[in-house]
Amino acid sequence: MESVKNITEQNKLVAAIKANDPKVLQMLYQENYGKIAAYIFKNSGSKPQAKDTYQEAFIACYQNIKEDKFVPQSETALQGYLFTIAKNKWTDYLRSAHYKKVQGMNEVVSLGLEAPEPFSSDVSEEESNLDLAMTGFSKLGDECKSLLKLFYFEKKSMEEISELINITDASARNKKYRCMQKLKTIVANLKD
Incomplete structure (x- = not known):
């Protein structure tokens, strides 16, 4: 009988x-933020990203309740529903082209190269950094060149790449990681 009571509480x-x-909305918002923020932090997110994702999820959950798209089935149904919406929104962001572009730029910067600023007056330094990156890239093996071209220049997902080169997703990710490590080492040696 306890679960019926709790479902009644959910209703x-x-x-x-x-x-x-307003009290219920505030309580729901505050009680669930921590768990969702922790999930986003654990999965490569920042505090502003956690806040934005949570707000989007909260609004979506609120709208679905208002439109009768949600009916509680258990004693924690609403909290689980809100968490699932937030998790899906964060997963969508991680799969987005924007995220991949930002991650790609972060990896290039982590090579020790500065991302060029628009209309920089020091064009020769930018050219030097680009030359280092291209020289390093040219010294990679064909497999690494091919994989990195597919990921960074053609913006293919790791799933698409794994299908193209007939290996598992995990193997493709490992291979990409190893190729990036090789490229970083080559560029570091060229700088010395």
Whole structure:
């Protein structure tokens, strides 16, 4: 009988949300933020990203409740539903082209090369850094060149790359990591 009581509590919570009860909305928001933020931090996120993702998820959950798209089935259904929405939004972001572009630039910068600033007055330094990167790239083996071209220049996902070169996703990720390590080592040696 306890779970029926708790489902009844969930139904009351849903009814209060539909009625725009500010205390219930604030309680729901505050009680669930920590768990969702922790998930996002654990999966490569920052505090602002956690806050943005949580707010988007909270709004989506609120709208779904208002539109009767959510009916509680257990004693923690609403909290689980909110967490699932946030998790899916974060996963979508991690799969997005924007995230891949940012990660790609971070990896280039981690090679020790500065990302060029628009209209930089020191063009020769930019050219020197680009020359180092290209020289390092040219010294890589054909497999590494091919894999890095597919990922960074053609913006293929690791899943697509693994299918193209007939290996598992995990093997493709490991190979990409090893290729980037080789490139970093080559560029570091060229700088010395």
